[in-house]
Amino acid sequence: MKTFNLPDLGEGLQEAEIVAWHVGEGDEIRTDQPMLSVETAKAVVEVPSPYTGRVARLHAGEGDLVEVGRPLIDIDTGSGAEAPAAASSGADSGTVVGSMPVSDEELVETAVAGSRKRRATGKVKAAPAVRALAKKTGVDLARIEGSGKGGRVTAEDVRQAGQSAPSAAPASAVHLSPGVAERLRGPRRAMAQSMTLSRNEVCPCTIFDDADIHAWAPGQDITVRLLRAIVAGCRSEPALNGFYDGAAASRKLESRVDIAIAVDTPDGLIVPVVRGVEQKSAEALRADLNALKERTRNRTVAPDEMKDFTFTLSNFGMMAGRYATPVVVPPTIAILGAGGLRHDVVPVMGDIETHPRIPLSLTFDHRCATGGEACRFLAAVIQDLRSPG
Numbered sequence: 373m374k375t376f377n378l379p380d381l382g383e384g385l386q387e388a389e390i391v392a393w394h395v396g397e398g399d400e401i402r403t404d405q406p407m408l409s410v411e412t413a414k415a416v417v418e419v420p421s422p423y424t425g426r427v428a429r430l431h432a433g434e435g436d437l438v439e440v441g442r443p444l445i446d447i448d449t450g451s452g453a454e455a456p457a458a459a460s461s462g463a464d465s466g467t468v469v470g471s472m473p474v475s476d477e478e479l480v481e482t483a484v485a486g487s488r489k490r491r492a493t494g495k496v497k498a499a500p501a502v503r504a505l506a507k508k509t510g511v512d513l514a515r516i517e518g519s520g521k522g523g524r525v526t527a528e529d530v531r532q533a534g535q536s537a538p539s540a541a542p543a544s545a546v547h548l549s550p551g552v553a554e555r556l557r558g559p560r561r562a563m564a565q566s567m568t569l570s571r572n573e574v575c576p577c578t579i580f581d582d583a584d585i586h587a588w589a590p591g592q593d594i595t596v597r598l599l600r601a602i603v604a605g606c607r608s609e610p611a612l613n614g615f616y617d618g619a620a621a622s623r624k625l626e627s628r629v630d631i632a633i634a635v636d637t638p639d640g641l642i643v644p645v646v647r648g649v650e651q652k653s654a655e656a657l658r659a660d661l662n663a664l665k666e667r668t669r670n671r672t673v674a675p676d677e678m679k680d681f682t683f684t685l686s687n688f689g690m691m692a693g694r695y696a697t698p699v700v701v702p703p704t705i706a707i708l709g710a711g712g713l714r715h716d717v718v719p720v721m722g723d724i725e726t727h728p729r730i731p732l733s734l735t736f737d738h739r740c741a742t743g744g745e746a747c748r749f750l751a752a753v754i755q756d757l758r759s760p761g
Contacts, residue, residue, distance in 0.1 A: 374423050374447045378410075378438045387439045389557055390432055391416055392503055395445075399427045407445060409503070410438075411558050416671050425449035437557065498525040502670065506530045527670040559640030566701050573618050577738040578697045579746055583757035584718065586727035592761060594730070595633075595687055596657045598710055601756040602683060603629050603650045605708075608752035611745040612706040613682050616737055623705070623740045632681035632704075633661070635668050636691070643701075644673050645681040689713065694731045705741055708753065709733035730757060 378388060388410040395401050395408075406418045429446040432438050496513045498506070502525055506513050511533045518525035556564055570576075583601075585592075606613040606629050614625035629650040632643045644664040646657065667673040683705075686698045689712035698709040711731035718727045732753065736746045 373428060374425070374449050375443050376407075376422055376445050376447065377441050378444050379419070380440050387437050390434050390436050390438060392434055393430060395421075395427050397427050397430055401425060401427055401447065411671075417675075419444075421447070423447045423449050437555070496525060502527050502530060510534070559637065559642050561640075563641045567699060570699050570701055573702050574700045575738045576697070576700055576735050577743065577746070578733055578735040579743075579750060580695050580731070580733050581750055581754060582716070582729040582731050583754045584727050584729050585713075585757055586725075587758060587760045588728075589761040593654060593658055594710075594713070595661060596654045597757060598685060598687065598708070598730075599631055599646065599649050599657055600654070601753040602631060602685060602708060604756035605749040605753040606650070606683065609745050609749040611741050612736055612749045614705060615682070615703040616705050616740040617703060618739065626682045628682060630681045630683070632678070632684045633664070634684065634686040634688075635665070636688075637668065639671075642668050642673065642678070643681075643684070644668050644677050645679070683707070685710070689731065695733050698733060698735045700735050700737050702737070704737075706734065706736040706746070706749070709735070 391409040391411050393408045394406050401407065401421045402424045403422065404420045407421045409416055409418050425447040427445060428448045431443040431445060438444065496516075496518075498513055498518070503513065506525075511530050513525055513530075516525050516529050516533050517523070519529050520526045588597075610625050610627075613629060614623060616623045627650075628648060630645050630647050631649050632645045635642050635644065644667070646660050646664065649657065652660070664673065664677070667677075681704065684698070684701065684707035686696070686707060686709045688696060689710050692712060694711040694714065696709045696711065698707040700707050709732070711733065713728055713730055715726045716729050717724055718729075732750065734746055734750045734753075736749075
């Protein structure tokens with residue numbers, strides 16, 4: 373008998389939520405076969421089986437939070453069963469044999485509500501992240517006709533089904549139970565940890581200004597222009613693009629510009645990264661943004677796509693707000709917040725005009741960056757945004 377424990381999923385978290393089991397007690401299972409899908413702070417991932425044998429016991433159910441290192445499943449490997457060479461004791465050490473991708477594969481579940489068993493007919497095809505979305509929005513996958521390849525149910529199918537249901541609650545309200553204390557999960561838990569770390573380690577300072585975009589040519593993409601302007605700021609003043617190690621009192625400045633973009637979702641804040649911004653055209657940046665946005669909404673964005681960024685952009689003005697005090701997440705040094713575009717009255721050659729302007733809020737870690745460096749950075753950002761195109 374082998375007991376497999378929840379492995380370290382590589383995000384620095386101590387627990388994960390079980391989205392779905394793909395096997396049941398009594399089922400036969402083979403090495404590297406997907407056993408279950410779990411939701412971490414950032415993504416839905418599949419955990420493969422480290423053994424071949426028969427499932428003897430599931431230690432937790434769907435929706436349960438399991439701590440890293442706690443038992444997940446008992447597998448009766450039998451006398452001739454296949455097992456990892458490193459696992460010589462009855463309990464697995466918590467490492468994963470085989471791959472553990474952020475899954476975008478089809479998972480097949482029965483169309484009978486409440487049943488976990490697979491069957492040959494009446495199948496519903498959906499990725500783990502889509503199943504998680506359906507669960508959170510209260511949508512029955514069995515009632516949806518998938519629009520994806522081969523009848524696969526997509527995240528958009530789930531969202532449309534939730535909107536069309538007469539009693540469906542908005543996704544943002546799913547977890548809200550007035551008067552009941554609920555434990556933070558997934559992205560909200562990760563956000564709480566990041567904000568606590570920032571509060572404990574960063575010495576923040578924020579400066580504010582506005583970028584006049586009256587000269588813009590028609591059809592400008594605001595987010596892409598903001599990304600390009602950040603690159604201009606990094607080139608003019610590199611001190612804000614990189615990492616600071618407070619314990620060692622050392623900083624590492626980067627020539628690459630990998631920008632994390634804070635995305636608000638019903639589950640909390642998710643921060644995917646646009647890589648190599650300094651090397652990409654406006655068209656390539658827009659394609660990257662569209663792809664990241666879709667994967668973020670579907671919760672299929674990979675953990676590797678949300679780490680090792682050198683700078684952060686919070687484009688909160690797309691919803692509301694003019695200025696803010698964005699929070700720097702260590703070990704990065706700075707974050708730029710962009711507020712809602714406004715038409716302001718400005719003096720021009722002894723007269724007055726109304727010009728569109730973007731409010732900007734730059735927060736930097738004053739432990740390793742000076743006010744002068746921050747001002748030079750912001751001035752370069754504004755100068756780039758003022759150009760016609």
